[in-house]
Amino acid sequence: MTAASTKKAANADSAAKRSDFPIIVIGTSAGGQSALGALVAQLPADFPAAILVVHHMAATGSNDAMLRVLADKGNLPCKQAVQHGVIKSGCIYLAQPDHHLMISEAKTLVTKGARENRARPAIDPLFRSAAIEFGNRVIGVVLTGYLDDGTSGMEVIRRCGGICVVQDPADAAYPDMPQNVLNHVKVDHCVPLAEMGSLLTRLALHDRGASIRVPDDVAVEAKIAQRVLSDLESVEFLGTQVPFNCPGCGGVLWQMKIGNHLRFRCHTGHAYTAATLLAEQTAKMEETLWVALRMFEENKNLLVRMGADGTASPSYVERVEQSNIHIRRIKAMLHSNMASTDPLP
Template structure:
């Protein structure tokens, strides 16, 4: 029996999507182990739908993850599909190289612009789910590098949902939960071993007060879904900056909620400050490698011309100038490698 069909009786005996709570989970480094531990704690009659974004490479396969989650737990696990119906008691996993979002009560799978250098990214799911489900939503951030999910958790809080983070001291990689704690007033911070029982209680408990979706959140959700992609929409969200988006070269706008600063371009790329710095560093390194190759090819051509007697008398000086540039670029590349940011 495959991961997608195991224990389907529980998932298929659900009521309408509006009748049960929804849980969104975001994780990155260390996430497979954390997810495996979490789903093992959930009962077969778990009264909520669960949607998961695990950071992964574009060439990854979900099959092994789905099998692992299904084997470790009591709930059916499926890969999210375009316009899929969301059912209580079922786990939906984002596809590799695709964002997972929610629209009109169904899953949306899209290859939209990367957010925080990731696709799938956590923030688009959390944002769209907050718009869709409001006070029925429970957001969870587990182990991981950098800070994808921090903005999404703030959106969940602003839309009346519940925010839960893994205790950073308990996380294999504490950056993601710690960044949420640094910027968002969370409702619960617990070790992984206590999270299953907490989520069960929250799913069965009373909902908080319903809150109207703020305009800025609704606009960002529509941009991520590619319903909107224009200057006017992004100008509504923030202030234009004098530097460019490293993802597409377009203009960036700065957005700020509380003390949390983010950046977005009108085509859909979005970054936290940490993610923007990491992406700029990666682009700089890419440019340095291209420059290194060009200087080495230029030097090699000069050496060849000199050996054949076709170079000008100054060719030796020009070779040495190229060597100086090559040494400088190699030193910068070595420095970048030594101080590289961890993957998201």
């Protein structure tokens, strides 16, 4: 047997090993701990698929509480994903805090790549990488949460032949994430949480047929997320440069031209849906307003100190009043901004 044929046979064996059981990828945010606990409680001990989970959390958070909940309520072993961990059927793997969870060569990949949709871990990188690795053997699930992380990843799963499942928004504690998927992706199943365990068990046993070629844009985005690519040529392939700055690094953004879900990327790897970009811009605006408020108040206080001896010129008094006018305006803007800002995912 030649070296080329040996390599081909090895690749075929590897592909067979990657596809002999389904991969279920789950994304959730606000309300996710309760939802995941209710879901795993429905799964049998002989569940015939591996489950990988991204739950939005603070960078300084911990998976300890989640692991305890899933262990107490469910019948499946649950662990925190590690770099190059072997994925086994019947096991649940949780993304680490402040790290993306992806799949590469049928193993878990844990990275500190650029945030996507303001989050790390983010849902889209996991869904995208799973679709590339396992194609039509992937079942994507989006549960309760704010904003729309997971929508783009779910569309990739659909394009690669996988199955798309969302929690019924009417049943979700926070309906934004499942509703946004429904708004932009042709999903296969939309069910309340109480019916999802039996549905996933049936789907895991379902024969999905022939595989589908991975689209070029999906492959490029997956490489960017894995930090393999970080250059202008990659993002220019994906979209068109627009006059917006990336809130994450200050670089320029490219608008994606794939599908009907408006998205943006910078060449260093940050990615945003339109909703998350708007939310991040709003947060940056608020931060800038607080800095401006501090500077005007410091300026006013200095002017007051300089005129404390009672000999201040009329111009000092006028400048203090001007500072007070600006302070009142900024406070009004902050009050309005905070009243209308979307919550973080």
